[in-house]
Amino acid sequence: MAVRIRTASPQERKLSWWDKLYFPAILSGLAYTFGRLFKKPVTVQYPEEPIELGPEFRGRPVLVVENGKERCVACGLCARVCPPFAIHMQAAETDDPKERYPAIFEINMLRCIYCGLCEEVCPEEAIVMSPEYDFVFRSREEAIYTKDRLLVDKKDLEARLGWLRQMRNPQIGKRFRFRISNNIHSVKARHLVAEGEEIAG
Ligand code: SF4
Ligand code: SF4
Secondary structure (H helix, E strand, O other), X not given: OOOOOOOOOHHHHOOOHHHHHOHHHHXXXXXXXXXXXXXXXXXXXXXXXXXXXXXXXXXXXXXXEEOOEEOOXXXXXXXXXXXXXXXXXXXXXXXXXXXXXEEEEEEEOOOOOOOOHHHHHOOOOOEEEOOOOOOOOOOOOOOEEOHXXXXXXXXXHHHHHXXXXXXXXXXXXXXXXXXXXXXXXXXXXXXXXXXXXXXXO
């Protein structure tokens, strides 16, 4: 028995007498096309011309370096949340106040889908989506980005970090104040200190 599938409501198929003329629609399309002929082209001659991207663009994820050290405290949240299991890391202890750092941190760029979830969950703003989008690898081994290729100085990521700060839900840290005293090393806490908040020790 044939199954009839309705793809559009009958009303959608009804054309007015003006629609049925077609010429006005054709002429307006042609007018738009000719109008574009005399305007500056929007096409970018990539790769000869670089593409300017805003801070909202999600390029390859990188680790933020601040004062010569990675911000990462090796909590493992990013590895746990990463949908395609692209992150592999191993924590080690350090004498720094942050107590832990990632001895090994790798991202498999063949798996990464640039979703930005690692950046979203990171309590330290230690992993962020950089503006870098044009990179190549010629083997599977080359696609595994180790720490030496992941570490990027904070000053080169200011646009993204600033954008994240602006987009952050302003309620976070205010409604859940208990988290402030539980996480005194976090970047979030440092921002709150800068804004004059008292952080319990
Ligand atoms: S951007 Fe998404 S897929 Fe890529 S490493 Fe981060 S969480 Fe994983
Ligand atoms: S979530 Fe942030 S602090 Fe935690 S391991 Fe990942 S990069 Fe490091």
